[in-house]
Amino acid sequence: MKDFVARWHLSAWDTGLMTAALELGSLIGALTAGTFTDQYSRRQSIFAASAIFCVGSALQFVAQSPEQLILGRGIGGIGVGALSMLSPLYMAEISPPEVRGSLMALEQFAIVVGAVLGFWTGFFTRDIAGSASWRIPLGIQLIPGILLGLGGLALPPSPRLLVAQGRVDEALASLARLRLRSVDESATDPLLQIELLEMQVEATLIEQTSSSDSMRIAKAGTLQAEVYAWRRLVGSKLLRRTLIGVVMMVFQQWSGINALLYYGPTLMHSLGLQGDAVTLMTAGGIGIVQFLAVFPAIIFIDRLGRRPLLRWGSIAMALSHLVIAVLISRYSTEWSTHALAAWVSVGCVYTFTAAYGVSYGPIGWILPSEVFPLSARSKGVALSTASNWTNNFLIGLLTPVFMERSASGTFLVFAAACFAGYVWSTYCVPETANVSLEEIDAVFGSSAGQEDVDLKRQIEVDLGLHDLIQQWAVRSNRDRAD
Numbered sequence: 369m370k371d372f373v374a375r376w377h378l379s380a381w382d383t384g385l386m387t388a389a390l391e392l393g394s395l396i397g398a399l400t401a402g403t404f405t406d407q408y409s410r411r412q413s414i415f416a417a418s419a420i421f422c423v424g425s426a427l428q429f430v431a432q433s434p435e436q437l438i439l440g441r442g443i444g445g446i447g448v449g450a451l452s453m454l455s456p457l458y459m460a461e462i463s464p465p466e467v468r469g470s471l472m473a474l475e476q477f478a479i480v481v482g483a484v485l486g487f488w489t490g491f492f493t494r495d496i497a498g499s500a501s502w503r504i505p506l507g508i509q510l511i512p513g514i515l516l517g518l519g520g521l522a523l524p525p526s527p528r529l530l531v532a533q534g535r536v537d538e539a540l541a542s543l544a545r546l547r548l549r550s551v552d553e554s555a556t557d558p559l560l561q562i563e564l565l566e567m568q569v570e571a572t573l574i575e576q577t578s579s580s581d582s583m584r585i586a587k588a589g590t591l592q593a594e595v596y597a598w599r600r601l602v603g604s605k606l607l608r609r610t611l612i613g614v615v616m617m618v619f620q621q622w623s624g625i626n627a628l629l630y631y632g633p634t635l636m637h638s639l640g641l642q643g644d645a646v647t648l649m650t651a652g653g654i655g656i657v658q659f660l661a662v663f664p665a666i667i668f669i670d671r672l673g674r675r676p677l678l679r680w681g682s683i684a685m686a687l688s689h690l691v692i693a694v695l696i697s698r699y700s701t702e703w704s705t706h707a708l709a710a711w712v713s714v715g716c717v718y719t720f721t722a723a724y725g726v727s728y729g730p731i732g733w734i735l736p737s738e739v740f741p742l743s744a745r746s747k748g749v750a751l752s753t754a755s756n757w758t759n760n761f762l763i764g765l766l767t768p769v770f771m772e773r774s775a776s777g778t779f780l781v782f783a784a785a786c787f788a789g790y791v792w793s794t795y796c797v798p799e800t801a802n803v804s805l806e807e808i809d810a811v812f813g814s815s816a817g818q819e820d821v822d823l824k825r826q827i828e829v830d831l832g833l834h835d836l837i838q839q840w841a842v843r844s845n846r847d848r849a850d
């Protein structure tokens with residue numbers, strides 16, 4: 369890393385640009401993917417985003433100037449942003465409801481594994497002579513990028529998207545593959561048929577309810593249709609869900625996790641810890657605690673539900689920040705004679721991270737993908753992801769400014785945000801655990817009004833869903849009696 373610093377003599381502006389380029393690129397990538405993904409398959413979109421990410425990583429790897437590095441980070445960021453909305457979207461669409469939360473928490477698992485590997489790669493390569501000290505960590509990014517791009521092509525297509533495109537046979541084949549059933553079984557398996565019919569009911573409902581409004585007038589794929597689709601997110605039917613997705617990410621970021629990750633070493637200094645290795649190891653420890661915390665999240669997210677985890681997580685996070693703020697304000701000028709207070713603060717940083725890691729970390733990626741109906745899901749998730757990157761950017765920009773003014777005040781800001789998160793998750797967030805994506809409307813007391821409920825029931829009858837459920841219930845009662 370000494371080579372990196374010595375080679376380019378970066379100004380504060382360059383450093384800021386280098387950080388911001390990735391976040392700005394990600395913001396653009398998330399919104400662009402939200403615009404295009406419904407026209408292609410999720411797999412094609414994941415492949416394209418991975419390819420863009422690889423181009424950006426390659427540029428960073430061979431960079432000969434700060435400008436090239438910044439460009440590489442911007443392009444790589446577009447891929448990162450697109451993938452950060454495509455992955456939860458795809459995972460929500462292929463998961464069975466009863467384990468959807470656990471499966472989607474694997475996204476957070478992948479994020480923190482990546483962060484931990486990235487951190488420690490940088491840590492261990494920092495003393496290598498010459499530019500290899502920074503080219504190696506930048507080049508290693510290509511490996512997961514290539515694996516994801518190629519692996520993505522082998523993924524089963526999203527059955528929900530296929531149903532929406534009217535390709536029901538292909539949807540059934542993909543669903544069978546996802547639920548580990550053979551083609552023969554898929555034709556007779558009642559559970560598979562019910563799942564498919566539920567998807568068809570939702571698709572038909574969307575088509576029929578949109579027939580009266582401007583969605584039909586604007587032809588799919590045109591600019592007018594795009595504008596309409598984005599505007600729908602803030603219309604009366606979807607506004608509450610849009611707010612849940614966007615605000616979820618506001619609270620995830622304002623919990624302060626990235627302030628700890630980006631400025632961990634500086635922060636540990638302000639807590640009186642000395643020495644490069646100690647501070648780096650402590651900041652690296654935050655990544656490891658996040659990693660360990662994903663496991664209880666995977667186990668409990670469907671059993672306990674999203675809301676209890678968010679509520680208890682907020683309280684533990686707010687209290688941890690509060691204790692740190694008090695300790696800093698009392699002892700920051702005399703840490704050396706109050707080692708215990710310093711270590712309690714470090715303990716609170718880890719307690720915060722553990723609480724975040726089982727709650728706002730994974731649920732931030734889960735909830736936005738669950739709350740939207742299929743017709744608005746890709747754009748809703750894209751907007752929520754854009755909120756993640758915007759707030760991430762703001763935290764990176766503002767934390768040093770806050771810290772310079774008052775370190776304890778900075779922790780108070782995060783404590784207040786976590787407390788607000790508690791109030792929000794208690795009063796505004798519906799429970800989505802164990803509810804199929806098609807039943808989410810009911811959770812929100814929508815689809816606005818009795819008319820749609822009646823229409824939905826009629827479509828269910830027309831498509832034979834009620835008959836199928838009845839037959840299945842009779843058959844399973846008979847099996848049990850035998």
Ligand SMILES: O[C@H]1[C@H](O)[C@@H](O)[C@H](O)[C@@H](O)[C@H]1O
Pocket residue numbers: 476479480483620625626629658728729730732756760
């Ligand atoms: O869920 C992730 C994760 O917790 C990361 O550590 C953090 O850097 C991201 O901003 C967040 O979205």
